[in-house]
Amino acid sequence: MLVHTALGRAEQVARHWAASGCPVVIHVDKSVPKKTHDSFVAALSDLPDVKFCARHRCEWGTWGIVAGSQSASELMLEKFPQVRHVYLASGSCLPLRPVQELIDYLTDRPRTDFIESATTADVPWTVGGLDRERFTLRFPFSWKKRRYLFDRYVNFQRKIGYRRRIPRGIVPHMGSQWWCLTRQTLSAILQDPERETYDRYFRKVWIPDESYFQTLARQYSTNIESRSLTLSKFDFQGKPHIFYDDHLQLLRRSDCFVARKIWPHADRLYQVFLTDAAGAMKRTEPNPGKIDRIFAKAVERRTRGRPGLYMQSRFPNYGWENGMTSGPYSVFQGFSDLFEDFEPWLAKATGARVHGHLFAPKRVEFAGGEAVMNGALSDSAPIRDYVPAAFLTNLVWSTRGERQCFQMAPRDAQDIAQFIAKDPNAQISVISGAWSVPLFKSNRNFADIRKEAAKLQKIENDFLDIMRSPNTKARVRIWTMAEFIEAPMEPLQTIIDEIGHRALRRLSEVPKMADLTGFGQFLQNLKNQGMHPYLMGDFPVTRDTGQQPGNPRKPYLVK
Amino acid sequence: MGVWQSYRLRLKRRRWRIRAFRKRREMRALASRTSRIKPGDILLFCTLRNEHIRLPYFLKYYREMGVNHFLFVDNGSTDGSGDYLAQQEDCSVWHTDASYKKSRFGVDWLNWLQMRYAHGHWCLTVDPDEFLVYPFCDTRPLRALTDWLDASSIKSFAAMLLDMYPKGRIDEQPYRMGQDPIEIANWFDAGNYVISKNHNFGNLWIQGGPRARVFFPDKPAKAPALNKIPLVKWHRSYVYASSTHMLLPRGLNLVYDEWGGEKASGVLLHSKFLDTFAVKAAEELTRNQHYSASVEYKAYAASLQDNPELWCKWSEKYINWRQLEILGLMSKGNWA
Numbered sequence: 061m062l063v064h065t066a067l068g069r070a071e072q073v074a075r076h077w078a079a080s081g082c083p084v085v086i087h088v089d090k091s092v093p094k095k096t097h098d099s100f101v102a103a104l105s106d107l108p109d110v111k112f113c114a115r116h117r118c119e120w121g122t123w124g125i126v127a128g129s130q131s132a133s134e135l136m137l138e139k140f141p142q143v144r145h146v147y148l149a150s151g152s153c154l155p156l157r158p159v160q161e162l163i164d165y166l167t168d169r170p171r172t173d174f175i176e177s178a179t180t181a182d183v184p185w186t187v188g189g190l191d192r193e194r195f196t197l198r199f200p201f202s203w204k205k206r207r208y209l210f211d212r213y214v215n216f217q218r219k220i221g222y223r224r225r226i227p228r229g230i231v232p233h234m235g236s237q238w239w240c241l242t243r244q245t246l247s248a249i250l251q252d253p254e255r256e257t258y259d260r261y262f263r264k265v266w267i268p269d270e271s272y273f274q275t276l277a278r279q280y281s282t283n284i285e286s287r288s289l290t291l292s293k294f295d296f297q298g299k300p301h302i303f304y305d306d307h308l309q310l311l312r313r314s315d316c317f318v319a320r321k322i323w324p325h326a327d328r329l330y331q332v333f334l335t336d337a338a339g340a341m342k343r344t345e346p347n348p349g350k351i352d353r354i355f356a357k358a359v360e361r362r363t364r365g366r367p368g369l370y371m372q373s374r375f376p377n378y379g380w381e382n383g384m385t386s387g388p389y390s391v392f393q394g395f396s397d398l399f400e401d402f403e404p405w406l407a408k409a410t411g412a413r414v415h416g417h418l419f420a421p422k423r424v425e426f427a428g429g430e431a432v433m434n435g436a437l438s439d440s441a442p443i444r445d446y447v448p449a450a451f452l453t454n455l456v457w458s459t460r461g462e463r464q465c466f467q468m469a470p471r472d473a474q475d476i477a478q479f480i481a482k483d484p485n486a487q488i489s490v491i492s493g494a495w496s497v498p499l500f501k502s503n504r505n506f507a508d509i510r511k512e513a514a515k516l517q518k519i520e521n522d523f524l525d526i527m528r529s530p531n532t533k534a535r536v537r538i539w540t541m542a543e544f545i546e547a548p549m550e551p552l553q554t555i556i557d558e559i560g561h562r563a564l565r566r567l568s569e570v571p572k573m574a575d576l577t578g579f580g581q582f583l584q585n586l587k588n589q590g591m592h593p594y595l596m597g598d599f600p601v602t603r604d605t606g607q608q609p610g611n612p613r614k615p616y617l618v619k
Numbered sequence: 620m621g622v623w624q625s626y627r628l629r630l631k632r633r634r635w636r637i638r639a640f641r642k643r644r645e646m647r648a649l650a651s652r653t654s655r656i657k658p659g660d661i662l663l664f665c666t667l668r669n670e671h672i673r674l675p676y677f678l679k680y681y682r683e684m685g686v687n688h689f690l691f692v693d694n695g696s697t698d699g700s701g702d703y704l705a706q707q708e709d710c711s712v713w714h715t716d717a718s719y720k721k722s723r724f725g726v727d728w729l730n731w732l733q734m735r736y737a738h739g740h741w742c743l744t745v746d747p748d749e750f751l752v753y754p755f756c757d758t759r760p761l762r763a764l765t766d767w768l769d770a771s772s773i774k775s776f777a778a779m780l781l782d783m784y785p786k787g788r789i790d791e792q793p794y795r796m797g798q799d800p801i802e803i804a805n806w807f808d809a810g811n812y813v814i815s816k817n818h819n820f821g822n823l824w825i826q827g828g829p830r831a832r833v834f835f836p837d838k839p840a841k842a843p844a845l846n847k848i849p850l851v852k853w854h855r856s857y858v859y860a861s862s863t864h865m866l867l868p869r870g871l872n873l874v875y876d877e878w879g880g881e882k883a884s885g886v887l888l889h890s891k892f893l894d895t896f897a898v899k900a901a902e903e904l905t906r907n908q909h910y911s912a913s914v915e916y917k918a919y920a921a922s923l924q925d926n927p928e929l930w931c932k933w934s935e936k937y938i939n940w941r942q943l944e945i946l947g948l949m950s951k952g953n954w955a
């Protein structure tokens with residue numbers, strides 16, 4: 061057992077092992093003060109089967125831990141000849157199942173070595189990009205205390221192409237440092253005539269405690285089972301996850317013999333697993349996968365995060381969002397101008413939440429004219445325009461699970477255009493030039509209309525430029541107005557299908573298109589005034605003059 | 620960051636440290652039990668003025684969480700706050716009548732106390748109306764968090780300010796001494812926060828919540844900052860730059876992940892909006908001791924007169940930290 065802190069807990073665990081008839085050899089880190097060490101030794105002096113071995117200084121990633129394990133193993137093999145399996149544990153390991161179960165388990169497998177051992181090429185465990193190089197470079201500087209020198213020296217060696225020679229006959233393997241070896245294998249490693257060579261080599265390997273026994277066991281063992289009996293989960297930085305009181309149920313169902321690492325103040329865990337044999341026995345059905353899932357999720361959360369979330373501890377740089385927004389949404393430009401009842405129709409056809417012009421200049425037009433929306437988003441235009449992208453990401457985040465649709469127009473605040481164009485979650489459909497329909501319908505002086513039309517056309521043109529830029533990742537569809545009214549059902553069907561909330565079926569109901577009688581003439585009038593409307597496509601003046609005057613066109617219906 | 624900017628920040632930090640050192644004379648110890656602080660203790664620092672009614676619950680909350688020693692600066696209280704705290708066995712209290720504003724809103728005083736007593740300790744800096752919530756706070760004490768932060772080599776822990784408010788008028792339900800204020804003010808805004816990066820100090824600047832929604836609908840840029848870094852493994856060379864919003868050296872402000880991941884973070888439940896608020900707002904307005912000519916309090920006073928209701932249809936009712944984490948206001952990070 062290797063210990064360095066929380067000696068009180070280590071004592072408890074040592075007693076637990078000893079009480080079940082397992083001899084214990086303890087290695088105490090040399091950096092533990094003498095006084096603490098002595099009182100620890102004294103506290104355990106009543107147990108004849110607990111021995112202390114020579115102390116080494118153990119710093120993470122250095123040779124000391126291996127040296128400690130070696131001394132402890134030698135002492136164990138020498139003092140307790142009856143021992144057949146040696147289990148390497150730490151002071152923060154906690155036996156989960158009764159020790160007798162472990163003894164029985166090992167008795168049934170007298171020749172098996174339990175040691176996780178894999179070649180570096182085959183596992184993705186390593187952190188920091190050092191896998192093969194752990195064995196071919198030198199690491200004289202501490203990673204924890206002298207990181208700068210450590211990194212510099214590694215880079216230097218890479219640059220000059222330095223490579224250490226790996227001793228003949230060994231193939232580097234790595235794995236969990238917590239193993240359980242048979243006397244045969246362990247003594248073969250410790251009494252190897254070449255041990256001097258191996259030790260010298262591994263002294264300068266990085267994190268030798270994860271490779272020394274793992275490599276050498278491959279030399280001698282007849283029967284390796286490459287897994288650790290100790291449940292130990294690592295996070296993305298390669299440090300072990302810690303277990304707390306609230307993991308009790310999880311540990312009970314873990315089916316493992318020993319877990320690490322346990323928080324020293326987790327009183328309940330220690331109480332249940334060390335003193336209350338009945339409580340530990342009372343195991344529910346084992347479900348070791350659950351622990352895996354919980355910790356895998358924690359790593360995922362730390363490295364990938366929740367898509368579309370911007371918050372105090374997740375503020376990704378551009379391009380690293382893993383989803384600029386948390387879900388798909390749709391933007392419609394021109395539809396509500398061309399169709400009179402587009403919003404209610406869309407809501408009915410898709411089941412999505414359909415907002416009005418979210419970026420309208422005066423106030424945010426939330427669905428149903430609400431003043432506040434999910435997440436307590438305010439309809440105040442200044443608040444929205446303060447950071448428009450945050451407004452949109454907040455809305456999409458707060459309505460997760462429900463698709464949002466909203467209208468845009470050249471009359472609206474345009475700052476959001478860049479953002480939605482780059483967002484793969486955005487489905488943007490534009491009927492270009494449709495902004496002219498409200499102007500056409502309005503009862504304003506023609507000079508004003510002309511001015512307004514020129515302004516809106518310019519804004520929409522800029523918008524379309526953004527949408528057509530090569531950086532655009534959104535799903536963009538653009539029709540000119542002339543194109544669209546030729547055959548409106550097809551594009552509508554495509555859009556609705558893509559939103560895809562309802563079962564795919566043909567649209568039975570269509571939105572009512574505005575009456576466009578005289579629209580061609582209206583455009584011609586604009587042209588005559590020197591303002592050339594080009595975004596709506598080719599609208600011949602004759603198109604509606606061909607119709608019977610006084611016979612208003614019927615709402616468009618297509619089957 | 621360029622050498623020049625780095626050098627300027629260093630100068631700034633030194634200036635603030637000297638300032639804190641000079642301001643130490645403004646404080647007089649009412650009760651100093653700092654000799655009882657043991658290595659590894661978790662310390663809490665707090666400036667207050669006339670908060671007696673809140674203190675019993677405040678102390679209870681943080682004692683149960685595992686704070687070992689409290690260090691208070693009493694800024695001229697007239698309601699007996701100082702004396703009450705001086706009687707507590709785990710509190711050290713300093714009294715000052717000097718200007719809150721001139722001490723940069725209490726930061727200088729606390730910087731001095733931290734320089735003096737917090738070196739090597741985890742230290743929590745909060746106001747009497749702020750209640751820290753962190754992942755697993757219902758099952759794990761604060762020490763579990765600080766141990767984990769230590770093991771992960773993390774030196775500072777973010778907890779944004781979450782404004783809590785009651786349903787109905789703010790003054791409808793009077794607050795009793797010793798009561799959990801979150802019983803009354805148990806609603807919050809879940810998703811209307813905006814974030815920008817302060818490139819000078821490297822911290823995030825968060826605004827929004829009910830204060831932006833109700834008090835600053837026309838000029839959201841003026842809404843108060845909500846980002847806070849209240850829990851820091853203190854070193855005597857650190858300083859808080861502006862309230863607990865940011866620190867120097869600026870590496871401590873990097874409490875957020877920039878590559879898509881989530882770091883662990885908590886929330887400070889801000890129970891400012893109780894019936895005591897109206898009185899306080901009126902007083903602060905006349906004292907004019909708050910940030911940016913008390914612009915915040917002016918806005919409050921104006922809005923509070925006609926409609927002191929912060930609650931809206933989409934307000935969320937507070938349940939526990941897990942709710943906050945699901946809503947994306949805080950994160951477990953890789954703590955599991």
